[in-house]
Amino acid sequence: MPFCAHLFSEPQIELYANYCKKEKYSYVHIDATGGVLKRISGQGQTLLYAMVFKDGTDSINTIPLAHAFLSNHTVPSITYFLGNLAHEITDLKKKLIRPSFFVIDFSAALMNSILQAFNQESINTHLNRCWNVLNRSYNTVQLRELSFIHLCCAHVIKAIARSLNAARIDKKIRRGILHIFMLILCGNNLNQLYDILGLVINIFGDPDEQNAKEKFEKLLSLELDIDEESVTLLSDHKKTLKEAKKENDKLKVVDEYFRSSTAIIHQSPFNIEAIRRYPHLKTLINNKFKYDTNVNPLFSPLLIRIFYRWWAYLPLWTGVLWNFEERYSNNLEINASVIYNPIRYSNAVIESYFRTFKSSILKHKVGTQPQKIIEELHRSIQVQLKALQYKVT
Numbered sequence: 012m013p014f015c016a017h018l019f020s021e022p023q024i025e026l027y028a029n030y031c032k033k034e035k036y037s038y039v040h041i042d043a044t045g046g047v048l049k050r051i052s053g054q055g056q057t058l059l060y061a062m063v064f065k066d067g068t069d070s071i072n073t074i075p076l077a078h079a080f081l082s083n084h085t086v087p088s089i090t091y092f093l094g095n096l097a098h099e100i101t102d103l104k105k106k107l108i109r110p111s112f113f114v115i116d117f118s119a120a121l122m123n124s125i126l127q128a129f130n131q132e133s134i135n136t137h138l139n140r141c142w143n144v145l146n147r148s149y150n151t152v153q154l155r156e157l158s159f160i161h162l163c164c165a166h167v168i169k170a171i172a173r174s175l176n177a178a179r180i181d182k183k184i185r186r187g188i189l190h191i192f193m194l195i196l197c198g199n200n201l202n203q204l205y206d207i208l209g210l211v212i213n214i215f216g217d218p219d220e221q222n223a224k225e226k227f228e229k230l231l232s233l234e235l236d237i238d239e240e241s242v243t244l245l246s247d248h249k250k251t252l253k254e255a256k257k258e259n260d261k262l263k264v265v266d267e268y269f270r271s272s273t274a275i276i277h278q279s280p281f282n283i284e285a286i287r288r289y290p291h292l293k294t295l296i297n298n299k300f301k302y303d304t305n306v307n308p309l310f311s312p313l314l315i316r317i318f319y320r321w322w323a324y325l326p327l328w329t330g331v332l333w334n335f336e337e338r339y340s341n342n343l344e345i346n347a348s349v350i351y352n353p354i355r356y357s358n359a360v361i362e363s364y365f366r367t368f369k370s371s372i373l374k375h376k377v378g379t380q381p382q383k384i385i386e387e388l389h390r391s392i393q394v395q396l397k398a399l400q401y402k403v404t
Contacts, residue, residue, distance in 0.1 A: 013083035014054050016381065017095050018388060019076065022396050024100055027076045028108045030066045036334070037110040038161075039064050039076060040361040041121060043084070047369065049378040054082040059384075060092065061368075063361050064110070071398055073364050078388060080381060086123045093128035109158040112332075114356055116166040119268045130157045134275055141326040142280035144335055145201055150342040154335055162328040163358040164196055170265040172255035174317050177266065185252060187231050188314065192321070194233055199330030208322065209289055216295045216315045218305040227309060269320045279323035292319065 031037045043058040051057060060079040066072045079092040101107045113125050126132040132140070137160065143149060171192050175185045191211060198204045210230055214223045269276065276282060286292050294300050295315040302310075326332050337343065369375060372387050397403075 013088060014051050014057055014080065014381075015082070015088065015092065016080040016385065017092050018078040018080075018385065019096055019099065020392070021103060023074070023076055023392065024103050026066070026074055026396075026399070027064060028100070028104050030064055030074075031108050031110055033066075034111075035336070036112070037064065038112045038114055038356065039110040040114045040358050041125070042116060042358055042361045042365070043081075043121075044365045044369075046377050047373060047379060047384060048080060049380050051082065051381075055084075057082040057381075058084065059365075060089070061361060061364060062096075063364050065360050070363075070367070071395060071403075073360055074395070074399075075364070075392060080384075084120060086120050086127070089120055089124035090127045093124055097128050111335075112159050112161045112356070114161050114163060114358055114360075116163050116358060117170055117265045117268070119264075119272075122160055125158075125160065132157070134272075135278060138275075138279050138281070138324070138326070141332065142284075144339050145326070145331060147339050147341040149340070151336055151340045154340055159332055159335075160327050161332070161356055162324070163356070164328070165357045165359070167196060167328045168193065168251055169255045169258060171317075171321065172252045173259060173263060174266055174320075176252060176255055176259070177263070178313055178317065180311070180314065182252075184309070186249065187227060189251060190231055195325075196329055199333055201331050204325065204329065204331070205285070205288055208285060208318065211318055212289050212292055212295070212315060215307075215309055215311045216291060218302050218307050218310050220307045220310075223307045223309040276320055276323040281325045282319060282323050285319070285322055295319075 027039075039062055041060070041062050043060045045056055045058050047059050048057045057080050060081060062076040062078075063073055064076060066074055077092075077096050081088055081092065097107055107129070109129055113129070115121050115125070123134060126134060126137050130137065140157070141159065144154065168189070172189055175188055180188070191207065195204055195207055198207070207230075210226065213220055214226050214230070217223075220226070292315070295312045296319050298312070298316065300312075321328070337349070338345065368391075372391050373379060373384070
């Protein structure tokens with residue numbers, strides 16, 4: 012029997028419910044970390060899962076909604092934890108309170124578990140719902156009925172970098188491709204993103220394109236339309252590719268997931284639309300097709316297939332769903348004069364939470380007994396709840 016412990020309380024749920032009610036767009040960050048629990052005989056590695064939300068700017072405002080110790084990291088195990096939490100939220104609040112977004116890394120098990128426990132959706136239906144949202148198929152109430160998945164931008168970029176490293180593409184081209192992916196990641200206008208994809212298909216997918224290098228340089232001249240901090244984080248292509256090499260084993264699970272989810276990729280409405288707009292894409296994704304002539308020095312169907320795989324999940328890692336109510340509700344008039352600035356979301360909040368937990372609470376001890384960690388977690392949460400109650404920072 013796999014070891015598990017689900018940890019949450021009514022005060023935590025109340026704070027979470029108040030946060031979701033107060034914020035027009037609410038975010039719950041979910042991740043797992045290892046190296047804290049003593050190895051349990053006969054069990055796999057036990058990880059500490061945490062769900063946190065940020066209700067303010069101070070560090071004390073990073074509030075844990077729930078924790079779990081799980082030695083089984085499959086969809087059924089994680090779904091059981093999240094379903095248990097969802098049941099308790101429903102029981103306490105008389106309805107299931109959902110955040111606007113769940114922010115996660117690209118963990119297939121976590122993504123599917125969230126969708127099952129909170130939305131009763133599969134990834135296919137989630138992507139189709141995202142497509143319907145962007146096409147203004149829902150009113151304000153319907154838009155708020157379910158949560159959306161958003162993938163940590165830092166993890167996405169590293170996973171893309173890992174894919175490019177594995178493809179053994181020329182280093183200079185690799186950095187340029189990474190820049191294009193960053194342009195897409197920071198984009199929040201669907202038609203503009205399809206325009207970028209069209210340029211990519213022309214540059215790397217047209218064997219007769221003789222001006223590919225010039226067009227590539229022109230595309231690379233586009234700057235990231237985001238805040239300075241984000242530009243700094245995302246623009247060091249050399250560093251990102253280097254980090255992706257170091258984390259190769261961790262990141263390759265994303266490519267493995269892509270290989271196992273070919274049907275999802277082909278069925279994604281975002282790829283169906285891409286092929287409708289650019290019919291030649293259907294040939295490019297066929298790795299058995301052979302081209303008789305090629306005058307394009309940058310021609311690379313392999314690169315196109317990398318874009319195609321990521322494009323299937325477009326709304327999960329770009330900004331197209333930000334401000335979804337104002338932009339896509341079919342019972343609201345669109346205000347064309349309002350500009351929605353691109354933003355990024357990462358899991359830095361929960362990564363910082365784990366660092367603080369390991370240093371301040373566990374004092375960097377590893378291999379601690381489960382009971383001891385549970386006691387420390389409980390004590391820490393009680394202290395935080397008191398501090399929040401009396402507005403102590």
